[in-house]
Amino acid sequence: MKDLRIVFMGTPDFAVTILKHLVENDYNVVGVITAVDKPAGRGRKLHQSAVKEYALSQNLPILQPKNLKNEDFLADLKKWNADLQIIVAFRMLPKLVWAMPKYGTFNLHASLLPEYRGAAPINWAIINGETKTGVTTFFIDDKIDTGEIILQKEIEVKEDEIVGELHDKLMYLGAGLVSQTIDLIEKGNVKTTKQPDLEEKSAPKLYPHNCKIDWSKSLNDIYNHIRGLNPYPAAWTNINNDDDEISAKIYGVSKEFENHHLEPGKIITSKKELKVAVKDGYLVINEIKLSGKKKMDAASLLNGFQFSENAKAL
Structure with missing residues (x-):
């Protein structure tokens, strides 16, 4: 029985695959937090995030805070009474949020941390000619992508692989790793590894x-x-x-x-x-x-x- 009350936070398609995996495998997702609707396209119509669209299709409760320190948002989040929060491609959280659940908050990152911390790890791994990359789960702390590592899984990067192909492989690999991480937390078997201070290979935003x-x-x-x-x-x-x-x-x-x-x-x-x-x-x-x-x-x-x-x- 998967009893942990889970709040999921994410925005793009990559995050949808992880959320879908949790829902379809009967994890107890009690709420979803995603980005606010934004105007897009020529008509500047409000556009919902991919995560919001999926959450609506599953009748999952949704919060879309502009400000993660807003008192009303924090009160609504507290009502969900989460045991654990999972972050996939969202944004930096204040301690008020990530420290709220009993078992804390973990993030799925699409690299073998500490390498490629930042917004575009899949792109930069290929741009830099890496022959391997992977996915990492780690507990959130007060810096970006620096928390203690829970699990990692490695994958080969083929010589002619494009980022679209690698993105999808890592997305499905990540879904399995998130499951493994939740199961370890639920059983009390988590052993974390502290990240070394390594800043040689970063993954800055693409402009x-x-x-x-x-x-x-x-x-x-x-x-x-x-x-x-x-x-x-x-x-x-x-x-x-x-x-x-x-x-x-x-x-x-x-x-x-x-x-x-x-x-x-x-x-x-x-x-x-x-x-x-x-x-x-x-x-x-x-x-x-x-x-x-x-x-x-x-x-x-x-x-x-x-x-x-x-x-x-x-």
């Missing part, structure tokens, strides 16, 4: 500036950067095409190692192939989205768009 491709880097570095942002938020570049500057998002790519004397960024095209010279070869672009156009394969783009002889990715 346009750190998604832009640096064509002076090596072919492997550029390749990893692009697959670490595919499909979202997508690596991008500016292209100078006969003094017409356009921006492009780049998705599917492959590598050609070759010695040449071309300047990094030079665009080479044939009837069906689009590639960019880099210092140790060529980045072959298989899927691209020019500003104002649909995402398409390179052959389809070249069918209706012409790059000049001097075209260059900047």
Whole structure:
């Protein structure tokens, strides 16, 4: 019998899979906390988080606080009388919240902590060319992703894997790890490990500036950067095409190692192939989205768009 009263906190699809796993395996989820509805799209209609949509479908009680220290929110949270709180892709909690339940609050993080603390661990693991990553459960403390580790599970990162694929693998791996963690807590068998103070590999939030491709880097570095942002938020570049500057998002790519004397960024095209010279070869672009156009394969783009002889990715 799974008796622990659990409050779940999360926002995106990644968190939905964990919540769904708990509900479908008869864990006693007594309430859900998620982000406030936000205007989105052209009509600026209010958009519900993925977690809220799922919670509504299951008739789970929901709180959407703007301020996590608000007295009314804290009073409502207390009424749920949680034994344990679980956080998956939410936000930093004040001690008033994370210390409230009898068994505390634990977080699922999509990296092998202490590596890749921060907002975008799955992306940065691929961008940095890691060959393994994983998921970690840890008890929340007053800093970001620094609490004592409960459990970890490792997974291989394949050489051609994109972040969308790895995201889904870690999501399902994480669901199982959350179950294991709850069961240990319920049985009183938790043994935690203190995290070392390691800040070498962080996972900061993704912004346009750190998604832009640096064509002076090596072919492997550029390749990893692009697959670490595919499909979202997508690596991008500016292209100078006969003094017409356009921006492009780049998705599917492959590598050609070759010695040449071309300047990094030079665009080479044939009837069906689009590639960019880099210092140790060529980045072959298989899927691209020019500003104002649909995402398409390179052959389809070249069918209706012409790059000049001097075209260059900047």
